[in-house]
Amino acid sequence: MKIEKISSSVSLKRSIDQGNEQQREAVLSILETVKREGDAALRAYTEKFDSVTIPTLLVSDEEKKAAYEEVDEQMLAIIREAADNIRDYHVRMVQQSWMVTKEDGTMLGQKVTPLDAVGVYVPGGLAAYPSSVLMNVIPAQVAGVERIVMVSPPQKNGKLPAGVIVAAAELGVEEIYKVGGAQAIAALAYGTETIQPVDKIVGPGNIFVALAKREVFGLVDIDSIAGPSEIVVLADETAYANEVAADLLSQAEHDARASSVLVTPSMELAEAVALEVEEQTSRLPRKEIVEASIRDYGAIYVTKTMAEAIDAVNSLAPEHLEVVTENPMEILGRIKHAGAIFLGRYSSEPVGDYFAGPNHVLPTNGTAKFSSPLSVDTFVKKSSIISYSQKALEENAHKIAAFARLEGLEAHARAVESRFKKDTN
Amino acid sequence: MKIEKISSSVSLKRSIDQGNEQQREAVLSILETVKREGDAALRAYTEKFDSVTIPTLLVSDEEKKAAYEEVDEQMLAIIREAADNIRDYHVRMVQQSWMVTKEDGTMLGQKVTPLDAVGVYVPGGLAAYPSSVLMNVIPAQVAGVERIVMVSPPQKNGKLPAGVIVAAAELGVEEIYKVGGAQAIAALAYGTETIQPVDKIVGPGNIFVALAKREVFGLVDIDSIAGPSEIVVLADETAYANEVAADLLSQAEHDARASSVLVTPSMELAEAVALEVEEQTSRLPRKEIVEASIRDYGAIYVTKTMAEAIDAVNSLAPEHLEVVTENPMEILGRIKHAGAIFLGRYSSEPVGDYFAGPNHVLPTNGTAKFSSPLSVDTFVKKSSIISYSQKALEENAHKIAAFARLEGLEAHARAVESRFKKDTN
Known part of the structure; x- marks a missing residue:
């Protein structure tokens, strides 16, 4: 994998098939x-x-x-x-x-x-x-x-x-x-x-x-139109290179267009992960897919500081984010954009794909900036309820009518006033 | 306004401009x-x-x-x-x-x-x-x-x-x-x-x-692409015809393509509202818009029973629904599809447009079947959080790996297993 030094903002290479x-x-x-x-x-x-x-x-x-x-x-x-x-x-x-x-x-x-x-x-x-x-x-x-x-x-x-x-x-x-x-x-x-x-x-x-x-x-x-799967691993020098590499490869095997990225302030980890990726790939059954994915959409980004690395992660807004640092909980509050956040060494991404409970249908292509995982919310909708009392309408009818007339909507004003006109008719 | 007898299901005449x-x-x-x-x-x-x-x-x-x-x-x-x-x-x-x-x-x-x-x-x-x-x-x-x-x-x-x-x-x-x-x-x-x-x-x-x-x-x-505004009034014989008519007209003045509909089991109310609409329209400043809207998209539907009327309302899934019946609260639970529900005589629809508090940006064109009003939800998104402990992963790694292999994803299985292999290396 290529290692690249960056400061704080970076964009993922993404492949979105819009069809012809x-x-x-x-x-x-x-x-x-x-x-x-x-x-x-x-x-x-x-x-x-x-x-x-x-x-x-x-x-x-x-x-x-x-x-x-x-x-x-x-x-x-x-x-x-x-x-x-x-x-x-x-x-x-x-x-x-x-x-x-x-x-x-x-x-x-x-x-x-x-x-x-x-x-x-x-x-x-x-x-x-x-x-x-x-x-x-x-x-x-x-x-x-x-x-x-x-x-x-x-x-x-x-x-x-x-x-x-x-x-x-x-x-x-x-x-x-x-x-x-x-x-x-x-x-x-x-x-x-x-x-x-x-x-x-x-x-x-x-x-x-x-x-x-x-x-x-x-x-x-x-629901949203799903793109190829993505993982970003945010790690520091306490992470194990073989584990980080294994998690990157688990995304890569999905699809030649899947994207696996490591962001770290540690050049040492970056180099070790690059070696591990190469080594582990050779032993994988879906080797061809993995190689293409890592070559075309994989990246290792090295920042000067953890703060820069976190900014980079937010700019990527990945579908899956693993935080493999000494104190991942401390970083959680600074993560603004990610579909699912996996904290710590034992939260390998496949844990979420199959078993832990949270949904594995997640926003791809950077849409974690504004979209949420599939959830119960996906299958409900809401209706507003307004039940005004006679007293409330009496007190506020003239204000509502004035607002309606400000907007040039006379029939709106008269609708509200009709409730009280009758009594004098 | 035309009065039409229906049973329980009806569809609104809707005008959606898709552009050319x-x-x-x-x-x-x-x-x-x-x-x-x-x-x-x-x-x-x-x-x-x-x-x-x-x-x-x-x-x-x-x-x-x-x-x-x-x-x-x-x-x-x-x-x-x-x-x-x-x-x-x-x-x-x-x-x-x-x-x-x-x-x-x-x-x-x-x-x-x-x-x-x-x-x-x-x-x-x-x-x-x-x-x-x-x-x-x-x-x-x-x-x-x-x-x-x-x-x-x-x-x-x-x-x-x-x-x-x-x-x-x-x-x-x-x-x-x-x-x-x-x-x-x-x-x-x-x-x-x-x-x-x-x-x-x-x-x-x-x-x-x-x-x-x-x-x-x-x-x-x-957000959703808004269509012309719609109101459905569900009313029984206790409703005042002049108020129902005034509320129908307040939608009609928005746009010649706005849609105003009364659904009622009471033929008497239907006839009285039809007369009131005609009478009140003549005195409105936006008379031309209102007349076109009522002519092309207005309707009064008369059902045999209130149950049928409620079914008709659910099939319409209106943006605004007024329930003007003797006990509107009893009906609330049977309303499945509406953007906003206005209960009782004093909840004239303009109360919601300006003043009561709920949002006036609502699902139009029957999308209340699956969409919600604009809300705080519109401006937030969610991220799943997974923080697995060593113990949890130890207990479940073999299950997760088995599930991954069932789906032919070997690298997923190995990612989970990598956490424990190291100790024996």
């Missing part, structure tokens, strides 16, 4: 066709893109049973424990409706309501992750969403991966459909004979899925 | 030019679109003084009281960072951090509303945003409206720039010599502003 005009047109045509032809279009596109004929879209009880037989007992226990941890963490962030009551009888408040129906897209191929099922579905369940629909492209054998089915079945997801790509997004947004439409679509996907989500946004809500 | 290709190209060209030429481009576009030459973009202290002289003392007191009410309501929704500590030393939590810098767009012309300044700026201040920048197009005299300047000055907003349109959005997103870039842009605007916000989304965050 041809891909966009393909997506628009798929959306239109599914809207018009429903299930028939879903079947046709599945034959075309996934090279398999799907007699029924819904995953059957038999398919669920078969999936359970493929997953061993020990692994099932781990999935269950992870699900419990994720649920336990997310339950703590549930927001309550609230009310303020005033002596004159006025009440103001906010009502928190779950969304009615949510669609979860689970990608196929190499990225078919049971952990993604847990991370997307559990917060929606905790939020109180009544209908959760899962869609995922079938494999060549016409089935979904066993781990994905088992994870969904463990959570009690009943509607699992074997359909992926832009056609699945269309089905969730517009509905078909088999798939009723939803109000929000979450979950990562390839460029066609991302473009389709962008197109249907407005009709339904979507 | 020509407008989109104009916006792209403005964005590019401002990015390249900075302040010079802002000045050139202001001359072109606002027909005025602006020597300095920043509103000066002299301009602020002059604005205060235009606003009378009584009006200033009302603005201040409204600001206090808005602040008081929004302070109650501030979310705290939280932590869970476990006996083994593990800590999990969530850190709530305000955005660094936010831009507020305040439209010009007829829609130059001081109340919008209060509603957009105060939640950002309560959230703790350090830098709040306001932009608004200058009038033909080269100034901003006095009410807008005074509202901003009252809140202590220091950066107020006389620039509007897509060029203002470009300045906020990319920065110029005078205007430093921000992380999020909020506030309504015309189609060029909306298209520009959509284009810069991703680089910065944006």
Whole structure:
């Protein structure tokens, strides 16, 4: 890995795939066709893109049973424990409706309501992750969403991966459909004979899925469009080079466009990590992906001071941040922008990917400056409540009317005044 | 107004202006030019679109003084009281960072951090509303945003409206720039010599502003793209027809595309409201706008039962909902989708536009199904915190590694295991 000296601000090399005009047109045509032809279009596109004929879209009880037989007992226990941890963490962030009551009888408040129906897209191929099922579905369940629909492209054998089915079945997801790509997004947004439409679509996907989500946004809500994964490790001379290197490589193996960065005031650590990365890479099964990722998007930045290193981290606003310093808790308050913050040597990033409880769906591409992890908040919305008393309106009607007239809105003023005019009519 | 009998589900006639290709190209060209030429481009576009030459973009202290002289003392007191009410309501929704500590030393939590810098767009012309300044700026201040920048197009005299300047000055907003349109959005997103870039842009605007916000989304965050205003009144036979009509008309005067709807099980009320609307419209200064709005987007829906009427309201998911029934509190729990809910006869909708405290920036176009009012939440973001103890990692490393290997991510497994390998090396 290249070592580079910097002062306090730096920007990550990031690769955002926006798609090209041809891909966009393909997506628009798929959306239109599914809207018009429903299930028939879903079947046709599945034959075309996934090279398999799907007699029924819904995953059957038999398919669920078969999936359970493929997953061993020990692994099932781990999935269950992870699900419990994720649920336990997310339950703590549930927001309550609230009310303020005033002596004159006025009440103001906010009502928190779950969304009615949510669609979860689970990608196929190499990225078919049971952990993604847990991370997307559990917060929606905790939020109180009544209908959760899962869609995922079938494999060549016409089935979904066993781990994905088992994870969904463990959570009690009943509607699992074997359909992926832009056609699945269309089905969730517009509905078909088999798939009723939803109000929000979450979950990562390839460029066609991302473009389709962008197109249907407005009709339904979507989560953020995820970019390649990123990690920044902020470390001082107390960190172990082999551990830092291992964590950098765990991001790099995701994707040749993933980005792994070390920021440190210690040149000694920087050099040791660079060596470790090279050494460990050679022994990894996904060696080619890792090498490309480290070469194109990896970096080691050396600053003069820890304060400069922290500024650099804030300017990067990484998806994952590890703080591996002597006293990581002291630094927490100075971290302004990061999707998830892992503190100390024993908080290796994969702890958060699978098991600890916090969500692994995090803001990428520097959007941690203004975005949050997927959470229970993602699946609720709020309504303001205003219950004004007669006394409150009597006291304030002339002020409200004056404000309305200042803005040239006479009918607003008269609406408020109408409450009192009647009594004199 | 037309009276129509319905059962339980109905959709609002809505007019969403998506812009045309020509407008989109104009916006792209403005964005590019401002990015390249900075302040010079802002000045050139202001001359072109606002027909005025602006020597300095920043509103000066002299301009602020002059604005205060235009606003009378009584009006200033009302603005201040409204600001206090808005602040008081929004302070109650501030979310705290939280932590869970476990006996083994593990800590999990969530850190709530305000955005660094936010831009507020305040439209010009007829829609130059001081109340919008209060509603957009105060939640950002309560959230703790350090830098709040306001932009608004200058009038033909080269100034901003006095009410807008005074509202901003009252809140202590220091950066107020006389620039509007897509060029203002470009300045906020990319920065110029005078205007430093921000992380999020909020506030309504015309189609060029909306298209520009959509284009810069991703680089910065944006609030929702607002559509025309909507009100649904859910009423029974206890409601006063003149009051219901006055409230419907207060929405209608906003915009010829605004939508005003009554849903009621009472045919008697329906007929009386239809008459009142006609009668009151004739006496309104914005008569032409109101007539067009009521004709094209107004409706009175009569259902058989209140239960059906409530279902109809939920299917509409209105921006504003008034519940004017005998016991509105009993109905609150059955309302699933609405931006703001006004309960009872004395909660006329303009009470919420100006004065009560809840925000008047609300989800339009049926997006109340999945979106929330503008709030303190709009200006903060969250980071997950994971601090695993040695003991917790020792106990769980093999589970995490097994999960990673199930997903084919060997480097993830090794990262976790690296913490313990060292001791045996």
